[in-house]
């Protein structure tokens with residue numbers, strides 16, 4: 001029987017349509033999902049979607065003069081179209097306004113309450129609407145949210161229900177101790193652990209003056225705090241599909257505390273197993289600036305796709321994306337990488353060999369390459385989520401030698417069996433590479449495999465036309 005494999009991305013907040021800064025995470029998760037689904041033949045579940053409740057959404061809808069539900073319907077549809085443009089192979093596009101989730105989140109809340117972990121209290125402190133998150137005085141930088149220095153932070157005094165996070169201090173420390181692989185990469189585990197060691201405080205799980213949320217089931221004057229509701233999305237889907245616990249949650253570093261601290265405590269409280277790995281990536285900036293609506297530098301993934309093609313965009317992010325450190329992107333950098341690695345690299349090798357194969361008139365063997373024949377080091381890199389290194393490895397060890405072989409053996413100077421032998425070798429190597437590229441550049445891999453199926457091989461228009 002196939003193993004089950006369940007992977008999630010964070011769900012995007014619906015105060016606005018997602019931008020290119022969100023795309024790395026979805027492409028990264030997609031590659032891992034495709035590797036498990038298509039290569040390892042695991043029974044794979046891949047979840048992405050939108051986080052639709054909360055004060056900021058409520059306000060944005062009011063500003064536009066429309067109902068919050070209508071507002072999020074539009075954003076969710078636009079987000080979905082963006083992920084489709086990048087060929088993200090999710091199994092469900094989850095919306096926290098979906099009926100099954102609302103019901104499940106309320107049940108979860110009651111389970112946690114029955115465990116003695118939810119109580120009524122009074123919150124006095126800071127709330128950043130940008131993050132939809134509570135902050136201590138000591139978290140603030142110059143009196144502002146560390147992630148939203150241009151926004152006024154709200155002073156909040158409100159009756160809230162609280163979750164007894166302090167009770168789970170030991171559990172969370174144990175999860176994050178030296179040697180644990182709960183959080184990847186290890187540097188992020190260290191950061192979160194030092195935060196946890198300062199002492200966990202109970203956190204609010206309801207809002208009294210926010211109407212746009214899931215009602216607290218036994219006190220409908222309150223709505224469930226948007227983060228508490230949002231995290232549960234993974235479980236709603238996991239329980240419905242009998243694939244819980246999740247193998248991997250993929251998310252950005254701004255969400256790491258919620259996923260590595262709050263979430264495991266919530267699950268333990270309600271009696272569920274914990275996810276296995278929290279995979280954290282860093283941030284993307286654009287032309288040296290944070291990407292944000294207020295700075296006016298937002299680019300949608302679909303705009304990049306128009307210029308570079310789906311696999312051009314996927315390649316750039318997978319090869320040069322923010323895995324392990326922040327990355328600054330410019331259109332010039334993407335263009336340069338596209339021309340060097342794809343137009344002159346992969347595309348050129350495929351064009352050269354297919355042209356020679358066509359003009360040779362030879363019929364080639366239809367070698368049947370089994371799926372997923374990776375080098376041992378490539379498998380190791382994939383399983384350590386070092387996706388950028390896997391692609392570098394393939395370009396160095398799989399692609400470059402084909403080019404070298406062509407230049408050394410000069411098939412165009414050969415005849416008969418000699419010609420066939422040289423070309424057959426190159427064709428086989430291209431087939432193997434295309435096979436390995438399937439989870440990363442699915443459309444390109446498919447095109448190459450079809451083109452090189454044989455026995456006759458034809459030249460086709462360039463896979464990656466040069467871009468100025």
Ligand SMILES: [Zn+2]
Pocket residue numbers: 128129130131132145146147148
């Ligand atoms: Zn903030």
